[in-house]
Amino acid sequence: MDLTLISIILAVGMLAMLALGVWVSFTLIFIGGLGLILSENYQIGLLFSTSSWGASTSWSLTALPLFIWMGEILFRTRLSEDLFKGLSPWLSGVPGKLFHVNILSCGIFAAVSGSSAATAATIGRMTLPELKKQGYSERMAIGTLAGSGTLGLLIPPSIILIVYGVAAEVSIARLFIAGALPGLLLVSLFMGYTMIWGLLHKDELPQTKTEHISWNTRFKALKQLLPVMGLIGFVLGSIYGGITTPTEAAAIGVTGALIIAAVTGSLNVSSFMESLMGAVKSACMITFILIGAHFLTLAMGFLGIPKELAVWIGSMNLSPMELILYLTVFFVILGCFLDGISVVVLTVAVVLPMVDAAGIDLLWFGIFIVLVVEMSQITPPVGFNLFVIQALTGKNILYVARAALPFFLLIALAIALVTLFPEIVTYLPTTMSQR
Template identity: 70%
Template sequence: MMDISIVGAIVVVSMLLMLTSGIWVALTLTGISVIGLALIGNDSIGLLLGTSSWSAVTGWSLTALPLFIWMGEILFRTRLSQDLFEGLSPLLSKFPGKLLHVNILSCGIFAAVSGSSAATAATIGRMTLPELSRRGYDDAMSIGTLAGSGTLGLLIPPSIILIVYGVSAEVSIARLFLAGVFPGLVLILLFMAFTAIWTLIQGRKGKTADNVSYSFADKVRSLKKLIPIVFLITAVLGSIYQGIATPTEAAAFGVAGSLLLSALLGSFSLNGLLDSIAGAVKNSCMLGLILVGAHFLTLAMGFIGIPNALASWIAQLGLSPVELIIYLTIFFVVLGCFLDGISVIVLTTSVVLPMVTQANIDLLWFGIFLVLVVEMSQITPPVGFNLFVIQALTGKNIFYVAKAALPFFFMIALAIVLITLYPSIVLYLPTMMTS
């Protein structure tokens, strides 16, 4: 049998060649698995692919994925973003930065019902960027707040990427959702604090033509526009946190609630419903195929012995958990420069998790860390997906958008430092709710 280091090198080179040639991620995962198994002389490749594919797509926890995607697709076609903007604007009019905070909070709230980073950035950006420009806000800061806050769709539950990680790492999705709450709030506060400080430092230069004032009655009326979305968030996430429903059942509640909300907002139509179903099917099939490839890769890596060999190598290096986290952060940010977030997770889970387990790092905490690092990569060129979304909205150069998002890249890095120093930010809620 070929030496494991040679097999590993061939697998890595094959993966890079497939990815750079434009082959789908799912087919790349399957292809390198076949190559690896063939190199060690395994003659049961077809049987292994069949059994791993079946187990990858028949897990009950996975049924939450298409439902949450469908919920996001329905809400994407409502006037929810407009109501968020109109509801939050009066409430934040006295904050340094004013409507820039609406960008941040709108993304945070929409993330809590869409579960998608791209959908969050695109939906909120369509509403806020033209209005911010009209009122004379700094262009780069408007784009930066949207780029950074758009990544919240990856972290704030219900997060699609957390579901993918939970299925891949066999970690409770409900506990992952709980673990993502406080880090998501911390990130929102960091974004808002930076925006306020930037505005105060700018002084006169930071002042805009936004001289709109709101009375107390205006602020009270604005709250009415926030009631539907707050109700939906409470129904979906509250049912999970209170133990009333599983993530899958909560996702079903979310779909029903989003259809009701769509009807109440006057944006329900048969064409919109059919478009939302088509979008959900398309995205769910794409993710399902990726998960099949990832599951097969995990099985193949186990037969080859790469994860155990890497774990032993890491153990011999004597790295502390913090040193390992530093190296993994750099590794994932670099990898995220060329791959989307879900691909990063499914490509690396089978190899990285044994190292993490060897270092006695909590897999629940590691899932949130991984999502934060993926958030950083979403606003890092050349393949930061949020950058492309905002470039399409604004017509700006991709590097202009990346430069505008850079301060928020560092805010996410600060959040990683905080959860590393204080793991209870991640673990407190899951521990409290399950004790």
């Protein structure tokens, strides 16, 4: 059978199964098996067992369930409440005032949860009612939450970076280091826009007289941030400093999270079991998707699709910049319908050969793909995070999409900046590897 026809059959079959709501992992396995049959290779059981073992026994993958568990433990503590109380005294005098709590709280929580949806839902439950009660613009409150919620995909330790590192065989520690500056760039862009908005829309901010907050009060409030900030600093610092591997740092993170939960009185048998089961479910889901993706990659290798696709793209004589532009549009469209992890594992096998052939650094590309997936999570009108916030607020999805639009454009600006200035991504990993 002609390779083009086989490719069309597999692509249509995959889209149809996903549209029908079939699990991503089952879809990948079925399409992989169909591909092997179409390539007249009937040793499906043997190949599936071999690829499954290879996909699930990588030592780097061990960090995945541990980081998820760390996030699950802290999710069940008073973390979000402490973040609000600790940041509020420092931000009440800044243009935009407490909107910045949304941004910074999401940035901090992202570093312990690694999940975009969990970040938006957890911080939103706590900040949105408080901002509404104090008379802040509801639309801007939703916008800052939608935009900042996506930081869970980028700020290390990011689950999606671990998945990409395993799939693309790129150092996870270097990916974590590479994600630091782009993450800070996004936080700076969000806060900068919020300050400008605050100066231009003073009528939509609380008009109550600003009370003077002493430095003593501010420093006392910082005490509530110390446990989680200390844990994040120690976990990431040990990776950046080359003291531990990501897997060892994840184990330290779990231990630290358990200690924080115990000290804050949030740790009991019920919360411990809930966090453990939540981590097991999430890790099993992601691992199952990785197994399916690995099997599909194997089937596509037998068919020769990645090679032919790379040759076809090469024949178009696209410059690296043109290739990046096309891939951006492709990932944004795909990310409207799938979560970030599914986007990565579905596309890495096909995309990486052409990216490699174009001479694009795979480390840089990992951060690029995460930024694009972040943007797709709030792409009007069907981004994944938009539905999370709609469920949280009860607002119309188009209202949430309009509120998130400025932050969608800010992420697009960040993508343009890291494309024009790739050193934003590569500087830290290069500098640290030279030490």
